[in-house]
Amino acid sequence: MYVAVKGGEAAIASAHRLLAEARRGDPAVPEIGVDQIAGQLALLVDRVMTEGSLHDRDLAALALKQARGDLIEAVFLVRAYRTTLPRFGASEPLDTGAMRLARRVSATYKDLPGGQVLGPTFDYTHRLIDFALAAEGASEPAAQAEPAPDAARAPRVTDLLGQDGLIEASPPDEGAPVGDLTREPLDFPAERDLRLQALARGDEGFVLALAYSTQRGYGRTHPFVGEIRVGEVEVEFVPEELGFAVPLGRLAVTECQTVNQFHGSAAEAPRFTRGYGLAFGHSERKAMAMALVDRALRADELGEAGGAPAQDQEFVLAHCDALQATGFVEHLKLPHYVDFQAELELVRRMRAEHAEATQEAAE
């Protein structure tokens, strides 16, 4: 029995020791290094950073090691650490147009200024298990890098469309403070900044499934991938005492902009609309799914018929966070015997009354 009348303390201590042992695995096998995780399970680390809302590769790698590879547990560790960090302020908006590109593809134009750059992608691999990778020491020949495009000559596709007024303008930066759902409780209806933050932190699987549902008719948005770009951007910050922006360093991010279903009216010429996704590191699936759901959540704003799950912001935002979901689902394994006792007692009483009534009817 795991809840003895006494002994919870000793049981927890033993469970922690067992966990440490299980984490280490076979001591005859060398222990995995945090640098190996950061370097060789890089996409997993990117996902932990994205859903953990904290850009720190080494910390995310360590969290994965501590969590025995459990993704949500690793996100949990990173978030709990993040919550205690002091906050110095908000950076300047990232200029993804000036990204140092590692990958850049567009599904709307065959060729475009700056070109298409495949970069490191699984897209055109055959998914055949490569048994050579199981043999240690096997090394691939060095890659012949594609010529990196010059960022200045690779403008965002949405900017190109915008020049002709074919797509709605990006909302102007009015310098209004950007919401932060980790500092203010989410209130409904939530503005787009908060929705995007929630989606960026949201569970990739959940956001992916919602995005998929919009493609199957539950809130169609007719998306095209205008562009996916992966690479490094500079982060700048304006310290109060200086009054001008200073660079803090570079971040790797993935950005996806979709070009969606057009809108127009008698008063307004038709034009395409946008969906937006952004994630840390190389997180293409997440960025795409996020852009589709972002667009679906704009149904109200754009006067579209609502009612699909992906268009329902209370449904999406209240359930997309993996930590909230896993915590509440898993809390069912905590003892509930007090409440169960209350139900037991009621069911017994009702059964007794039912038996009495049946007997009376029979007599």
Added chain:
Amino acid sequence: MTPRVRVPETGYNFAYLDEATKRMIRRALLKAVAIPGYQVPFAAREMPMPYGWGTGGVQVTAAILGRNDVLKVIDQGSDDTTNAVSIRAFFARTAGVAVTTRTRDATVIQTRHRIPEAPLAEGQVLVYQVPIPEPLRFLEPRETETRQLHALAEYGPMHVKLYEDIARHGHIATTYAYPVEVAGRYVMDPSPTPKFDNPKMDDCPALQLFGAGREKRIYAVPPYTRVRSLDFEDHPFRVQHFDRPCALCGAGDVYLDEVLTDDAGGRMFVCSDTDHCEARREAGHRGEGA
């Protein structure tokens, strides 16, 4: 910037939370006591324990706790269930406060699912862990709607739901998390305590604070406040009654856990409140199974 007073063992601030977070929670708490039963939104932080395992209660406790407090933590009425042990250890470690299992010795009691059997006293604070703070949530899943219902004190649907139970089962089928009306205004979820405990909330000398971390709400019942369980003239509120006393201490007016003793239907009923049971046994009370 406020310097951090580091508890040497952990490297974290006193009671884990940083001072800015504590201020935010404290401001919410002051409004919560000023508007009894109203759910104050607060920016709940991500805690080092999972959502649904007491993060709201932990944040409230961390925000009120001082170094002279004596903390008791219970889950299902017991001080020794795993989650109670874990939360008590968390505060012993991060705040270095004294801990106790004795209800009367505690200044702050954090609880999940029970109110202690021993009457609470003035000066004590009872902190409830709350999973779903919105009593209307299962009638209306949308926050925008439920907020309006509270604003208009439109509690008809809740009464209808309870009455439907009576029509269907002959009883109100809600046995825990039984809704209450606080100070004649707000309908409030008492957290999933069995309704057996509802009468203890009424006119209670202790301050009752409620924290829901995942749902980001704080609410409160000040001491000596009217807390009425919703009911009907023809179906007045009634608590469960056990037709036998505790097998260990013989107490007859307490909430009991049913413990299965074998696989042949053998069972015994013992106090859910372990401290209450122990105190009675120390005082010489014996039940039939002792």
Added chain:
Amino acid sequence: MALARGFADPVHDAQGAFRAMLDALARPGLVQALPAALAPPAPLTSELAAIALALADADAPVWLDGPLAEAPEVEEFLRFHTGARLVADPAEAAFALVADPEACPDFSAFAQGSPAYPDRSTTLVLAVRHLAAGEGLAFEGPGIRGRVRLGVAPLPAGFAARWSANHALFPRGIDLLLAAPGRVAGLPRTARLLEA
């Protein structure tokens, strides 16, 4: 001139002040000890300063009444120790510090909260000279066992009518903290003033 010091022990002094305020608002009309060993610039009292330092910050704007707003050292002290925005419009304030209660603006000038969010209302902190339980105005309501009497001076002009109007707004309305040397009492909007 050197800036007056803040809390000697920021963590525990803030906690102590907060618990006094929590007890004050949870038990309306009872007087709680508020140890405040600050020496803020006049006319800010040690107790007003302790309450501000315990609760105000960048997320909780503060409004100052005439005598406080006219003292630049007070502004400087509060800005430095709390980082709070000092607002000119009382309706924007989370906390209002009032050194001269008799001249306190009408309660309706402060944030009252809305029916959906009654918590978004100002807490007024009045510096009073006299604060004693068991005498003076009689109140009933949540947190009060039976009824309670509280003697306060000075109070805003026409207090009885103004307080009853505030109470009638429930669940909207402002809340009061009354701070005398070393002591604090609270009157949340739920406290019903009984006829004299």
